Amino acid sequence: MKIIDVIASPGLTGFYFDDQLAIKSGVEHDGFTYLGEPKTPGFKAVRQRGESISVMLILEDGQVASGDCAAVQYSGAGGRDPLFLAEDFIPIILGEIAPKLVGQELDSFRKLVDLVENSQRENGERYHTAIRYGVSQAILDGVAKAQRKTITEVILEEYELPMVLEPVPIFTQTGDDRYENADKAIIKRAGVLPHALINNVETKLGKDGELLLDYVIWLRNRIMTLGGDDYRPVLHIDVYGTIGLAFEDNVERMVDYFIQLEKAADPLHLRIEGPMDAGSLEGQIEQLKALRVALKARGVKVEIVADEWCNTYEDIVKFVDAQAADMVQIKTPDLGGIQNTIEAVIYAKKYGVGAYVGGSCNETDSGGRTAVHVSLAARPDQMLAKPGMGVDEGYMIVHNEMNRTLAVLKRDRETRSRGAN
Numbered sequence: 001m002k003i004i005d006v007i008a009s010p011g012l013t014g015f016y017f018d019d020q021l022a023i024k025s026g027v028e029h030d031g032f033t034y035l036g037e038p039k040t041p042g043f044k045a046v047r048q049r050g051e052s053i054s055v056m057l058i059l060e061d062g063q064v065a066s067g068d069c070a071a072v073q074y075s076g077a078g079g080r081d082p083l084f085l086a087e088d089f090i091p092i093i094l095g096e097i098a099p100k101l102v103g104q105e106l107d108s109f110r111k112l113v114d115l116v117e118n119s120q121r122e123n124g125e126r127y128h129t130a131i132r133y134g135v136s137q138a139i140l141d142g143v144a145k146a147q148r149k150t151i152t153e154v155i156l157e158e159y160e161l162p163m164v165l166e167p168v169p170i171f172t173q174t175g176d177d178r179y180e181n182a183d184k185a186i187i188k189r190a191g192v193l194p195h196a197l198i199n200n201v202e203t204k205l206g207k208d209g210e211l212l213l214d215y216v217i218w219l220r221n222r223i224m225t226l227g228g229d230d231y232r233p234v235l236h237i238d239v240y241g242t243i244g245l246a247f248e249d250n251v252e253r254m255v256d257y258f259i260q261l262e263k264a265a266d267p268l269h270l271r272i273e274g275p276m277d278a279g280s281l282e283g284q285i286e287q288l289k290a291l292r293v294a295l296k297a298r299g300v301k302v303e304i305v306a307d308e309w310c311n312t313y314e315d316i317v318k319f320v321d322a323q324a325a326d327m328v329q330i331k332t333p334d335l336g337g338i339q340n341t342i343e344a345v346i347y348a349k350k351y352g353v354g355a356y357v358g359g360s361c362n363e364t365d366s367g368g369r370t371a372v373h374v375s376l377a378a379r380p381d382q383m384l385a386k387p388g389m390g391v392d393e394g395y396m397i398v399h400n401e402m403n404r405t406l407a408v409l410k411r412d413r414e415t416r417s418r419g420a421n
Contacts, residue, residue, distance in 0.1 A: 001059055001060055001061065001105070001106045001142075001145075001146035002059070002060050002103060002104065002105055002106065003057045003058070003059060003101050003102055003103065003104050003106065003142065004058050004059065004060055004102065004103075005057075005058035005098075005102060006055065006056070006057055006058070006093070006094070006097065006098035006101055006102060007055075007056045007058065007094075008053050008054065008055050008056065008090050008093050008094055009053070009054045009056070010051065010052075010053060010054075010086035010087070010090065011051070011052040011053060011054050011068065011086070011364065012049060012050060012051060012052065013049075013050030013051065013052050013070050013362045013363060013364055013387060014050070014361060014362065014363060014364060014365075014386065014387025014388035014393070014394065015050050015073055015360070015361035015362040015387060015388055015389055016047050016048060016049055016050050016073065016362065017043070017047070017048050017049070017050050017051075017071075017073060017075055017083060017362065018034075018046065018047050018073050018074055019038045019039055019040045019043045019045075019046045019047070019074075019076075020040070020074040020077040020199070020240070021039040021040050021077060022034070022036060022037070022038050022039040022040070022043075022046045023046065023199055023200065024199065024200065024240070024241075025039065026200065026202070027046055032047075033045070033046070033047045034046035034047050040075075040076040040077060040083075041076060041082065041083075042075075042076060042082045042083035043076070043083060050070070050073070050362040051084065051085050051086045052068045052069060052070040052086065052130075052134075052363075052364050053068070053069040053086050053089060053090055053093065053130075053131075053134060054066055054067075054068050054069075054134075054364075054366070055067050055068070055069060055093060055097075055134050055135050055137075055138045056138065057101065057138050057139070057141075057142045059106070059142060059145065059146065063145045065106075065138050065139075065141040065142030065144075065145050066137070066138050066141060066366060067133075067134045067135060067136065067137025067138035067139070067140070067141060067366055067370065068134050068137065068363070068364040068365075068366035068367055069084070069089065069093070069128075069130040069131050069133060069134025069135070070084070070130055070133065070134065070333055070360070070362060070363045070364055070367055071083070071084035071128075071129065071130040071333050071360075071362065072331060072333050072334060072359070072360035072362055073360050073361055073362040077308075079281065079309055079311055080129075080311055080334055081128050081129045081130070081334075082128075084128060084130040089128060089130070089131060092121075092127070092128075092131065093131060093135070096121065096127075097116060097127070097131065097135055100115045100116060100119065101115065101116075101135075101139075106139075106142045106143045106145075106146035106147075107143070107146070108143070108158070109139060109140050109143045109154055109155075109158055109339070110158050110339060112139045112143070113135075113136045113139055113140075113337045113338075113339050116131075116132055116135050116136070116139075116337065117132055117136070117336060117337040117339070117340075126336075127336075129333060129334055129335065129336040130333055132336035132337045133332065133333045133335070133336055133337065133338065133367070134366075135337075136336070136337035136338040136339060137338055137366060137367065137370045140154065140155075140338060140370065140373075141370075150373065150405055150408060150409065151370065151373035152373040152376045152377050152405055152409065153409070155342060155373060155374065155377035155378070156377045159342060159346070159377070159378075161346075161377055161378065161379075163409065163413075164376075164379055165406055165409055165410055165413070166406075167402050167403070167406065168357075168375040168376065168379065168380060168382065168383050168402065169191030169192055169234070169381070169382045169383070170190055170191050170192065170382070170383060170384075170385050170395060170398055170399060170402075171190070171191070171192035171193065171195070171236055171356070171358075171382045171383065171384050171385060172184075172185040172188070172190035172192070172193050172194070172195075172385045172391055172394070172395050173193075173194065173195030173196075173197070173238075173361065173384070173385070173389060173391075173394075174193070174194040174195060174196055174197070174389070174391065175195075175197050175361070175389030175390075176197050176389075177389070178194055178196045178197065178215065179218070181194065181389070181390070181391045182194045182196075182219055182222060183222070183226065184391040184392060185233075185391055185395070186222065186223055186226045186227050186231070186233075187226065188391070188392075188395055188399075189227070189231055189233075190233060190385070190395065191233055191234065191382065192233055192234045192235075192236050192382050193233055193234075193235065193236065194219065194235070194236075194237070195236065195237065195238050195273075196212075196215065196237050196238065197238065197240075197389075198212055198237060198238065198239040198240060198242055199238075199239075199240040199242065200242065201242045201245050201246050204242070205239060205242040205243065205246055206246070207246055208246065209243065209246055209247075209257050209260070209261075212237070212239070212261070213260055213261060213264055216235070216237070216261055216264040216265050216270075217264045219235065219265075220235075220264060220265050220266070220268055223268065232267070232268060233268065234268070234269045234270075234271060234382075235265050235268050235269065235270045235271065236270075236271040236273065236305070236382075237270070237271070237272055237273065238273040238274055238305075238307065239272060239273065239274055239275060240274050240277070240308075241274055241275070241276050241277030241308065243257065243272070243275045243276060244275055244276025244277065244278075244287070245276075249276055249278075249287065251290055251291055251294045252294070254275065254276075254291060254294075255291070255294050255295055255298055255300065258272070258295060258300050258302045259298070259300055261302060262300055262301065262302050269301070269303075270301075270302045270303070271302070271303040271304075271305050271326070271327065272302060272303070272304060272305065273304075273305035273306075273307050273329065274305070274306075274307040274308050275288070275291060275304060276288070276291070277308045277309075278309070280309065281309045281315060281318065284306070284308060284309040284310070284324075285309075285318060285319060285322050285324045286324075288304055288306060288319075288324040288325050289322055289323065289324040289325075291304060292304050292323075292324065292325065292326065303326035303327055303354070304325045304326050304327070305325060305326065305327045305328070305329055305354075305356065306319045306324060306325035306327070306328045306329060307329045307331070307358075310325075310328055310329065310331075311331065311334040311335070312334065312335055312336070312340070313335055313340040313343060313344050313347075316328050316330060316335075316344045316347065316348065317344075317347060319353075320347060320348050320351050320353045321351070323351075323353070325353065326353070326354055327353065327354030327355070327356050327381065328344070328348055328353055328354070328355060328356065329356045329358040330344045330345060330348075330355060330356060330357050330358060330380070331358045331359055331360065332357065332358065332359040332360075332363075332367065332371055332374075333359060333360055333363065333367070338370060338374060341357060341371075341374055341378075342374055342377070342378050345357060345374070345375075345378035345379070345380045346378060348380075349378075349379070349380075354380075354381045355378075355380035355381055356380055356381060356382050356383070356384075357371055357374060357375050357378075357380045357382070357383040357384065358383075358384045359371060359384050359386050360386065360387070361386060361387055361388055361389045361394070362387065363386050363387040364387055365387065365397050367386065367387065368385070368386045368387055368394060368397045368398050368401070369397060369398075369401045371383055371384070371386070371398070372398055372401040372402045372405065373401075373405065375402075376402065376405060376406070376409075383398065384398075385397075385398045385399070386398065
């Protein structure tokens with residue numbers, strides 16, 4: 001089955017592009033947006049609409065395989081690729097990517113994605129991570145359609161992974177509406193929650209961490225009240241480096257604070273993502289590892305999750321090799337081709353580090369569904385419900401795709417088993 005054409009269309013994402021640098025500097029909220037001037041190159045406002053590009057492969061038999069190019073909410077921050085706007089990149093996809101794919105046989109996902117992932121433009125630069133991300137989704141979908149298999153099965157076979165017919169825990173994020181949306185996540189019995197978007201010291205963490213501590217106490221009590229005796233989700237909170245800012249990167253003070261958080265969360269297990277931002281890859285690895293070692297020395301079971309500066313497959317390998325975190329977020333759009341997410345999960349698990357197939361609220365339904373198949377095949381510890389910050393929509397997309405796929409795979413296994421007998 002060959003690709004006979006490539007087309008593209010502009011789209012919107014499930015959230016927005018936010019200028020993290022401006023937000024961290026303390027710009028004021030104004031309704032759903034922010035006041036003040038942007039600080040990250042490419043932004044025209046602190047918050048602006050998220051954009052995507054749908055890439056569609058037309059197959060010989062008339063089928064259409066698709067994938068969505070999208071970038072993360074905080075584009076241009078922490079070493080990531082710049083802002084991704086549809087009008088800037090559709091001409092590149094049609095003019096430079098399409099000729100590489102038209103006429104290609106859809107016989108191997110891993111072979112075809114190399115045509116884009118390892119290509120360079122005339123100026124010597126690689127294609128934007130969002131382009132590589134969306135095109136790889138389309139190729140993966142195309143191979144699955146050509147072979148009449150689920151995407152999960154294509155990944156299992158090409159990476160020689162065992163099939164496990166169990167769901168992967170889903171991590172649901174609340175955004176700024178961290179109370180009402182936490183209720184939604186609890187009612188839906190999400191396996192991991194709430195993210196909570198703690199991205200400012202004064203208004204969300206507290207100068208001594210008191211605001212987050214109060215929130216963890218509320219969240220723990222709310223789960224016990226609303227969730228019932230048989231519901232014990234993992235608490236996973238992203239603090240965007242604000243703990244390091246509040247405690248001046250003093251490891252002992254940070255450990256003391258983590259002890260308070262652990263007591264507040266008990267009996268729920270707690271993960272803290274991005275406790276500090278050292279401003280560089282090497283610095284982040286060094287500081288996270290120092291904090292992790294100090295926590296273990298004091299018997300603190302709170303886990304550290306790497307996010308900032310842990311952007312590419314190569315970055316993830318460095319964090320894992322250094323044992324700098326208990327878990328790495330594998331932020332799918334930042335890694336470019338989806339094959340890098342698969343390989344990152346495999347690598348982290350091999351060396352005993354937790355794997356989290358994340359991504360961004362600023363993706364699309366296509367990225368969310370593809371991440372489900374990656375997760376069912378590669379088996380990370382958790383995956384993100386995406387896109388959006390509303391809980392319901394992203395959780396529905398991911399949860400339903402997971403259950404549909406598991407039902408199909410179980411049916412196929414049972415059919416083969418009956419046939420063998």
